[in-house]
Amino acid sequence: MEKVKRKISRTHVIALIISILLFFVGILMGLQFSYYGMSEVERGFEELKNDEYIMEILILMDESDELSCGFYEKQMEKFNSDTYEFAKMLDRAENAKGKYDPEVMKLKSSYSLMELRDSLLLKQIEKKCNISKIIVYYFYSNGEDYDPRRDQGKVLDMVKRESPFIMIYSFDINARSPVTDLMRKKYNITSVPAMIINDKKYEGFRNYDELTKIIEAEI
Amino acid sequence: MILEYLLQFLAIYLLILYLLKFAEEREQLIDPEPKRFPKVSIIVPAWNEENTIAPTIDSLLNLDYPENKLEIIVVNDGSTDRTLEAAKSYEDKGVIVLDKENGGKGSAMNMGIERATGELIASMDADSFATPDSLKNIVGYFEDQNVAAVSPMMKVHKPKTIIQKIQRIEYMMMISMRKVLSFFDGIPVTPGPLSVYRASVFKELGGFEEDNITEDQEMALRIQKAHYKLKCAVSSVVYTSAPPGIRGLLNQRVRWNRGWLYNLLFRKKGKYIKLMRPEYGDFGILYAIAFIGIFLSLTVLLYSSTKLILNWISHPPFYYYISLLGSDFSNTNFSLFYMFLNPLHLFLITILLFTTIFMFFVVRTIAKESDIIKYYFGYLVIYWPMMSIFWIVTFLYEIKDLIFGRSYKWYGKE
Numbered sequence: 240m241e242k243v244k245r246k247i248s249r250t251h252v253i254a255l256i257i258s259i260l261l262f263f264v265g266i267l268m269g270l271q272f273s274y275y276g277m278s279e280v281e282r283g284f285e286e287l288k289n290d291e292y293i294m295e296i297l298i299l300m301d302e303s304d305e306l307s308c309g310f311y312e313k314q315m316e317k318f319n320s321d322t323y324e325f326a327k328m329l330d331r332a333e334n335a336k337g338k339y340d341p342e343v344m345k346l347k348s349s350y351s352l353m354e355l356r357d358s359l360l361l362k363q364i365e366k367k368c369n370i371s372k373i374i375v376y377y378f379y380s381n382g383e384d385y386d387p388r389r390d391q392g393k394v395l396d397m398v399k400r401e402s403p404f405i406m407i408y409s410f411d412i413n414a415r416s417p418v419t420d421l422m423r424k425k426y427n428i429t430s431v432p433a434m435i436i437n438d439k440k441y442e443g444f445r446n447y448d449e450l451t452k453i454i455e456a457e458i
Numbered sequence: 459m460i461l462e463y464l465l466q467f468l469a470i471y472l473l474i475l476y477l478l479k480f481a482e483e484r485e486q487l488i489d490p491e492p493k494r495f496p497k498v499s500i501i502v503p504a505w506n507e508e509n510t511i512a513p514t515i516d517s518l519l520n521l522d523y524p525e526n527k528l529e530i531i532v533v534n535d536g537s538t539d540r541t542l543e544a545a546k547s548y549e550d551k552g553v554i555v556l557d558k559e560n561g562g563k564g565s566a567m568n569m570g571i572e573r574a575t576g577e578l579i580a581s582m583d584a585d586s587f588a589t590p591d592s593l594k595n596i597v598g599y600f601e602d603q604n605v606a607a608v609s610p611m612m613k614v615h616k617p618k619t620i621i622q623k624i625q626r627i628e629y630m631m632m633i634s635m636r637k638v639l640s641f642f643d644g645i646p647v648t649p650g651p652l653s654v655y656r657a658s659v660f661k662e663l664g665g666f667e668e669d670n671i672t673e674d675q676e677m678a679l680r681i682q683k684a685h686y687k688l689k690c691a692v693s694s695v696v697y698t699s700a701p702p703g704i705r706g707l708l709n710q711r712v713r714w715n716r717g718w719l720y721n722l723l724f725r726k727k728g729k730y731i732k733l734m735r736p737e738y739g740d741f742g743i744l745y746a747i748a749f750i751g752i753f754l755s756l757t758v759l760l761y762s763s764t765k766l767i768l769n770w771i772s773h774p775p776f777y778y779y780i781s782l783l784g785s786d787f788s789n790t791n792f793s794l795f796y797m798f799l800n801p802l803h804l805f806l807i808t809i810l811l812f813t814t815i816f817m818f819f820v821v822r823t824i825a826k827e828s829d830i831i832k833y834y835f836g837y838l839v840i841y842w843p844m845m846s847i848f849w850i851v852t853f854l855y856e857i858k859d860l861i862f863g864r865s866y867k868w869y870g871k872e
Contacts, residue, residue, distance in 0.1 A: 240658060241603040242685040243643055245739030250482060254475035261474075262467055265805050 273335075277342050280332045284346060284353075287325055290318055291357060298363060308368030315361050315372075319406045322357060323399070326350070326409055330381070338381060338413065348416035354408040355418050361406060373402075373457050376435040377409040378419075378428050389444040391432035398450050405454065465754045466805040468747060473812040476638045480820050483641040487824065489693045490598035496577040498593060498654065499529040501570030503563045504584035508539040510699065515548050517587040522594055529554070531570045532584075536560025541584075563650075564666035564673040571660050579657050581674070586651035586698040587615060595694040596654050606686035607678070609636070609645070609653040610694035611825065617700065620836065621707055625700040627837040630825040631817070637690045637824050642740035645688035646748075647675040651696040659686070667727075672717025679721055679730045682741055692824050708848055715852040722749065759846050760853070810838070 294314055329350060333343045358374055365372060377395060392409065399405050410419040412431055422428070426435050433442045437457050445453065500518055504511050511532070518530050531554045532545040545555045558569055567581055578600060582588070592610055599608045611633050614626040639645050648655070653674065663680050666673040678688055701707040721730050734746035817830060 240606060240656060240662075240686055243604045243687050245643070245685065245737065245741070247736065247739050247743060248479070248642065250475060250478050251740070251743065254471055254478055257474050257478075258467060258471040261470055261808065262805075265808060 276335070277332065280328060280346065283325055283328060284350065287318075287322060288353060290321070291353060291360070294318065295356075295360060298360065298367070308364070308370060311364045311368060312370055315357075315364060315406070316403060318357065319361075319408075320403075322354065323407055323409075333381065344415060347411060347414035348418070351410055351414060351416040351418040351422075354410070355422065358406070358408050373405045373437055373454060374435075375405060375407045376422060376426070377407055378412055378423065378431050378433040378435075379409060380431045381411050381413050389432055391434065391444055394445065394447050394450055395434075397447055398454060402454060461754055461758050463805075465751065465758060466809060468751045468754070469809050470805065470812065472747065472751070473809065473816060476635065477812065477816060477820070479641050480638050483638075486641060487637070487692065489595050489691045490601065492594060492598040493601055495524050495527050495594075496597060496600065497527045497529065497575065498523070498578045498580055498597070499531060499570070499574035499576030499657075500580040500582050500593075500652075501567055501574065502530065502532045502545075502582045502584050503535055503566030503570065504532060504537060504541050504545065505535040505560065505563075505566075506537045506539045506541060507584035508537070508541045508544055510585040511541050511544045512547075513587055514582065514584050515545065515553060517589075518582065519548075519551060519553075520590050521588060521592070522590040527576075528593075529574065529576055531556065531573055533558065533566040533570045535563070535566040562668055562673075564668040564670060567673070568665035568668065571657075571665055574657065577657055578654050579660065580652055580654040581650055582652050583650040583698060586612075586696055588652050589695045589697070592652060592694040592696055593654075596652070596691045599689045599691060600654075600656060602687065602689075604687040605656070605689055606659045606681045606684075607648045607653060607655040608689045608691050608694075609648045610651065610696045611690070611692045612649060612651055612696055612698050613825075614700045615697035619702045620840070621704060622700045622702055623833050624837050624841050625707070627830055627833050628841060629700075630821050630827060630830060633690070633692065634816070634821045634824040637692055638820070639744065640688065640690045642744060643687055644741040644744045645690060646678055646682070646741075646745065647672075648678045648681075648688060650674055651698045652694070670717065670720070670725075671713050672721065675714075675717055676721050676725070676730075679733065682738065683730070683733060685738075704844075707844075708851065711845065711848040712852050712855060715849060716855060719852070719856065755846075756849055756853070759849065 294311075298311070329343070329346060333340070333347075336343050358376070361372060361374065364370070375395065377391060379390075379392060395405075395407055399407060410416070410422055412419060412423065412428075426433075426440055428440075428442070430442055432444055433440065434445070435441075436453060441453065502511070502514060502518070507514075515530065515532065518528075521528065530548075530552070532548075534542040534545060534555065534557045536559045542555070542557055545553065549555055554573065556569055556573060558566065571579060578597065580593070588610075596608045596610060599605050612629055614622055614629055617623045617626045636645055655677075659681065663677075663684055667676050670676045681688055701710055723729055723731060731749070733742055734749060735742045738745070814834070817834060821827070821830060
């Protein structure tokens with residue numbers, strides 16, 4: 240037998256060059272997609288904000304109550320539904336980019352402010368039109384202490400599907416938002432998950448049956 | 459995160475390397491025609507194979523090879539079933555049957571090697587079946603005086619269960635990669651079913667290690683260390699039995715994994731980690747990349763598994779299912795492009811793309827099977843998580859050995 244003369248093929252060099260190029264193209268594309276993804280989320284938020292401003296202006300300018308309460312009610316329900324869906328989009332962006340991504344945190348803070356304004360707008364419409372909605376402020380944590388066994392959000396989803404007159408405004412206590420901090424202080428929220436349902440505080444997880452009973456008592 | 463990026467870079471690099479080499483050396487896919495037919499001694503070590511030994515011997519007797527140049531030696535390794543009787547029934551057909559106390563495959567092979575008179579010596583697992591021209595298609599490689607051993611194309615014999623069908627895909631991937639590795643002189647193992655060695659290899663380098671649970675891998679590494687060539691004959695087809703269930707597959711793969719680690723890091727007679735040097739050319743580099751890749755994969759796997767297990771202890775998985783049941787998927791605005799917010803996902807897609815190309819062109823060309831795409835999805839979804847779990851089990855054995863002392867054995871029926 241004869242020994243083989245070992246060599247290192249130049250194929251390694253070509254493969255390395257192609258891999259490095261692919262890698263950098265991938266990184267750049269990933270960053271571009273990331274930027275595009277966040278732009279979409281921000282665009283969605285701008286649209287929501289504009290809808291909210293329009294509602295606010297309509298209410299302020301409608302001194303002679305020309306627009307019917309039915310119209311306001313429908314608009315608020317739609318707006319709340321859109322806002323709730325946007326929250327899920329924001330959660331997904333947060334999962335993809337990380338909890339402490341500066342862009343996500345900034346957006347969450349602005350979102351909390353929009354939610355609070357929305358709930359105040361709703362209260363104005365309630366007074367104006369003598370209608371009654373069940374307003375739920377939902378405080379949760381998306382941090383290290385997140386417990387899927389106590390995901391109140393999922394239970395709220397189920398209840399809202401059956402009772403569309405429930406208006407849910409969610410606040411992530413990890414989002415470092417001055418609005419969320421204000422709300423926590425106002426309602427003295429000491430632990431999460433917590434809900435303020437028509438100004439009544441409920442701290443601790445409530446399952447579907449318990450939550451349905453609470454909602455029925457408010458109707 | 460950095461480890462994951464590094465891992466994905468290695469995976470992309472290896473796949474591109476293989477595809478480039480395949481394109482470069484396509485004419486080597488044709489196995490050389492034999493100019494002569496040297497005498498071949500085929501050794502069949504057998505332990506409790508009463509159900510398969512007869513068809514194995516039948517397949518060897520049916521080989522399209524000059525009868526006077528073929529010697530079949532069955533070594534019964536202390537079987538407790540009727541393997542010996544089944545083998546002895548072939549003595550009138552010229553099959554030599556040797557009997558010994560149980561000592562493992564390595565010792566059975568060595569007994570056969572001592573008895574063998576061929577210029578070439580083949581090993582044959584007692585649960586494998588050679589096709590008639592499998593031997594003829596291998597011997598042509600030995601015209602090259604650098605070649606010390608040649609392995610055939612192994613395929614799964616009559617896959618019935620899902621586990622066997624997935625292994626069928628895996629074997630085709632392995633053979634295709636081994637063929638491309640042979641272009642680099644980089645084959646790291648000569649598996650049991652009909653691997654053929656030059657007899658002088660055993661005279662020069664010694665017989666199989668008898669206390670090694672992957673003695674075929676160790677022999678291949680020994681050959682590489684001695685700077686001889688290992689080749690792969692893709693037109694030489696041998697069918698082998700694959701474990702039908704998870705338990706058998708687990709036993710087999712844990713043995714393979716442990717054997718690999720042993721040969722690399724713990725072998726008393728010399729650790730093969732020393733082969734990861736430029737003096738071993740392409741083989742040294744590829745061996746190093748494989749080691750780094752497996753080490754990185756295991757680090758990421760162990761880290762993720764530990765995190766998952768700790769999470770499960772505090773948040774039992776049952777509650778994940780309950781919360782999932784509560785989800786309203788019809789309401790979610792799921793949009794695929796949000797997945798791409800992470801470049802890692804992009805690389806995963808790239809790797810899948812290259813693997814698919816590899817499957818289609820390389821595997822189809824080398825393994826000559828066209829229905830592989832049917833089970834490709836199952837292979838991706840089931841195989842890789844399963845192999846990860848097998849590596850975790852491997853590590854548990856290694857930890858056990860660290861505490862209680864080293865012990866290597868066959869872990870049960872495979």
